[in-house]
Amino acid sequence: MTATTWAYENFVEGASLDLGVKHVNAHEIIEFASEFDAQPMHLDEAAGKASILGGLSASGWHTCAMFMRMLCDAFLLDSTSQGSPGIEHVKWKKPVLAGDTLSGTVTVLAKRQSKSRPQLGLVTMRSELFNQRGESVFELENTGMFLTREAAA
């Protein structure tokens, strides 16, 4: 652990962090869908256009996974993360289409130290992704578990 590592103490209620940028291409949409969610609108441009999604669109779970990668790159891989008990909600607000560029932010909603395991803190975050037109396409609220700085030292 370095001085810049994100431990429980580093999260500040109300603070936001930038999630960087992710370009979404047709190849990765199709690859993910072929393995996990082989619905036609996630596999084929024409089928996507014919669907209510309006084009070759990423599986909602692929958007979740891409979001997770953005979170990892933003700070999670240099943190004291101990995983997460779950997700409060996910909203797939608009289709994520091949060719889109995603950006986003994560905001700390609340934090509290665990009573049963005081070396752990729970951080509730709301994240949002936008496409290149600034439209909100994805929203997620979840709780992450982080070691305190002392416990991780």
Next chain:
Amino acid sequence: MTATTWAYENFVEGASLDLGVKHVNAHEIIEFASEFDAQPMHLDEAAGKASILGGLSASGWHTCAMFMRMLCDAFLLDSTSQGSPGIEHVKWKKPVLAGDTLSGTVTVLAKRQSKSRPQLGLVTMRSELFNQRGESVFELENTGMFLTREAAA
């Protein structure tokens, strides 16, 4: 669409469906994590053992994706699915470890026809996955959109 295709009308409140079986191996855990969630406990057996997860454990998002594949194989790929507006909640209740065998069920909680788009129905489902010891490891509640039989014909 065939006579056995799952359209909105086929979903019955309270009815459950079997999600089949999925064996989870170390290779796929590491492959998914390397792309989307490269935290040490998802990449390395020793790091997993040292973590509160107790072994090489699937990313929670990987468990979501494996669940989606089980749902696809159980009925979704032979349905009038039009996607989903989002997830009510996900609970990662216990670690999913390399070598585990998952099984599960999906239960229809509620259904209603869309007022604005009567050709679409909304089906709210609760799904649960169990490991080979019968322990509940994953719970999800979400809403899917399905065309009515008439609209899909």
